[in-house]
Amino acid sequence: MTTSISSAPSVSFASASDTREQKPQLRELAPGAYGYISDFDPNCGFVVGDDQVVLIDTRPTPRMARDFLAAIRTVTDKPIKTIVLTHYHAVRVMGASAFDEVEQIVASNGTLDWIRTRGQADFDSEVGRFPRLFAGVEEIPGLTFPTMSFQGEMSLWLGPRPGTGRELRLMALGRGHSSGDTVAWLPDCGVLFSGDVVENHCGVYAGDAYIGDWAGTLDAVLALGPRVLVPGRGAVLQGEAACAEAIGLTKAFLSTLLASVKEGIAAGDTLKGCFARAEAAMAPRFGGWPVFQHVLPFDVSRAYDELRGIEHPVVWTAERDRALWQVLRGE
Numbered sequence: 001m002t003t004s005i006s007s008a009p010s011v012s013f014a015s016a017s018d019t020r021e022q023k024p025q026l027r028e029l030a031p032g033a034y035g036y037i038s039d040f041d042p043n044c045g046f047v048v049g050d051d052q053v054v055l056i057d058t059r060p061t062p063r064m065a066r067d068f069l070a071a072i073r074t075v076t077d078k079p080i081k082t083i084v085l086t087h088y089h090a091v092r093v094m095g096a097s098a099f100d101e102v103e104q105i106v107a108s109n110g111t112l113d114w115i116r117t118r119g120q121a122d123f124d125s126e127v128g129r130f131p132r133l134f135a136g137v138e139e140i141p142g143l144t145f146p147t148m149s150f151q152g153e154m155s156l157w158l159g160p161r162p163g164t165g166r167e168l169r170l171m172a173l174g175r176g177h178s179s180g181d182t183v184a185w186l187p188d189c190g191v192l193f194s195g196d197v198v199e200n201h202c203g204v205y206a207g208d209a210y211i212g213d214w215a216g217t218l219d220a221v222l223a224l225g226p227r228v229l230v231p232g233r234g235a236v237l238q239g240e241a242a243c244a245e246a247i248g249l250t251k252a253f254l255s256t257l258l259a260s261v262k263e264g265i266a267a268g269d270t271l272k273g274c275f276a277r278a279e280a281a282m283a284p285r286f287g288g289w290p291v292f293q294h295v296l297p298f299d300v301s302r303a304y305d306e307l308r309g310i311e312h313p314v315v316w317t318a319e320r321d322r323a324l325w326q327v328l329r330g331e
Contacts, residue, residue: 011293011329013128013129013321013322013325013329014133015129015130015133015291016129016131016274016293020130020132021132021307022038022039022040022041022265023038024037024038024041024043024044024067024068024071025029025037025038025249026038026206027200027236028075028128029044029045029105029189029191029228029230030186030189030191030228031050031189031235032047032048032166033045033046033186033189033191034046034047034048034072035048035193035230035236036050036068037230037235037236037326038072038233039090039290040202040290040291041233041236042057042059042060042089042091042092042196042232042233042235042269043057043230043232043233044056044057044058044059044068044092044229044279045193045195047158047166047184047186048075048076048169048204049078049079049158049159049166049168050158050159050160050165050166051078051079052078052079052080052082052158053072053076053078053079053080053081053082053084054081054082054084054156054158054168055080055082055084055085055099055102055143055173056084056086056230057083057084057086057092057093057195058083058092058093058094058095058096058098058144058186058195059092059094059095059098059124059135060090060091060092060094060095060126060133061094061095061132061133061134061135061136061137061139061140061310062094062095062136062139063095063136063139063141063250064095064133064136065097065099066096066098067167068095068169068216069098069099079101080099080101080102080104081101081102081104082102082104082106082156083096083099083102083104083105083106084104084105084106084107084156084168084170084182084184085105085106085107085111085146086124086181086182086183086193086195086196086197086232087107087111087114087177087178087180087181087182087184087193087195087196088107088111088115088119088122088144088180088260089122089126089178089196089208090122090123090125090126090127090134091126091130091133091170092195092274093144093149094140094144096144097118097139097140097141097308099146103147104147104148105144105148106146106147106148106149106150106154106156106170107127107146107148107149107150107180107182108149108151108170108181108182109149109150109151109171109180110172110175110178110179110180110181111146111149111178111179111180111181111182111281111284112145112146112149112180113180114178114179114180115143115144115145115146115293117315118283118315118316119143119290120143121315121316121317122208122247122315122316123143124316124317125316125317125318125320125321126305127318128321128322129294129321131223131270133259136244138257140285144324146248150170150172151172152171152172153169153170153171154169154170155167155168155169156168156169156170156293158182159315166186166188167186167187167188168184168185168186169184169185169186169187169289170182170183170184170185171185172184173179173197173217173221174213174217174220175209175210175214175216175217176209176210176212176213176214177195177196177197177205177206177208177209177232178195178196178208178220179208179210179312179321180210181195181196181197181217182185182195183195183197183221183224185224185226188215188244189227189228189276190226190229191223191226191228191229191230192219192221192224192226192228192229192230192243193230194229194230194231195216195232195248196232196233197214197218197219197221197232198229198231198232198246198247198250199231199232199233199234199246199250199253200212200232200233200234200235200237200246200249200320201235201246201249201251201289201290202230202231202232202234202289202290203253203286203289203291203292203295203296204250204253204254204294204296204299204319205291205295205298205299206254206257206295206298206299206302206303207295207298207301207302207313207316208302208313208316209299209302210306210308210311210313211254211257211258211303212306214251214254214260215254215255218247218250218251221247222244222247225240226240227239227240227242227243228243229240229242229243229246231246233290233291234246234249234290236331252285253282253286256278256281256282256285256286257282257299257300257303257305258276258303259272259279259281260274260277260280260281260282261277261300261303261304261307262280262303262307263277263280264277265304265307265308271301271304271327272327273326274298274300274303274304275297275300275328278296278299278303279296282296297324297325297329298316298321298324300328301324302330
């Protein structure tokens with residue numbers, strides 16, 4: 001008798017067993033543009049303008065953000081005045097308070113709405129999912145709110161006067177990983193900070209996603225023709241071909257997820273049955289990617305809801321996380 005994948009030994013809740021510290025590396029992407037790149041923790045970056053530094057996301061906690069700040073200070077002493085949020089998940093934004101020179105925090109209108117409706121629940125949920133990343137959580141003063149929000153697109157001009165100098169273009173290209181995803185684009189050098197819209201050989205988290213829309217958003221990212229891409233997780237992509245490949249792999253992960261869950265629903269499977277079907281379909285190609293085991297239960301749950309007509313992702317709470325894991329992983 002063949003043993004199904006779902007009967008394999010149970011997997012520790014979310015990232016509870018992830019205890020290996022990762023030391024992010026500073027990578028110069030182009031003159032004045034840098035990535036702060038981990039093996040598979042969330043990536044950040046920054047752009048050095050004429051009179052300020054702009055951060056692209058922060059870190060999960062002030063403790064981790066202070067290491068980011070120290071890395072920035074190895075290349076520039078200019079004041080850090082602006083933070084751009086590519087989207088809102090606690091692992092990306094809760095380090096903001098470590099940067100005491102910041103004058104503005106910029107996010108899309110979709111992200112602002114996301115914070116208002118589910119920011120605290122998300123924070124409570126992610127602290128439970130990522131215990132290593134939230135060491136020092138007691139320093140966090142509260143949710144990170146933008147001081148400025150935009151619809152569609154806006155440009156930050158990094159020269160000495162308004163409308164002058166280097167352009168950092170912020171674009172909300174469509175729903176995908178969340179309702180408010182923003183990519184940060186440097187058109188003068190082809191560098192793109194994608195947030196979690198694009199991943200590089202890492203599990204793609206879709207628990208708060210609009211999975212059906214995500215492919216179109218990825219097409220819009222591809223149309224920009226990035227030559228260097230900082231993904232949400234994983235190594236920096238260098239060259240148009242490598243960038244396009246990562247975009248395609250992200251799309252393939254999501255399409256395989258949707259197709260397998262759709263097949264399960266058509267066959268009358270329960271959520272647990274759909275999960276077993278998705279795991280069997282996805283593990284051969286994606287199962288070795290970091291955080292795959294973490295993201296899959298949340299991804300399948302969201303795909304199951306979306307395919308049954310639930311347009312907006314149900315808010316995750318610490319209690320809902322554990323209940324789902326018990327049903328699907330028995331842990």
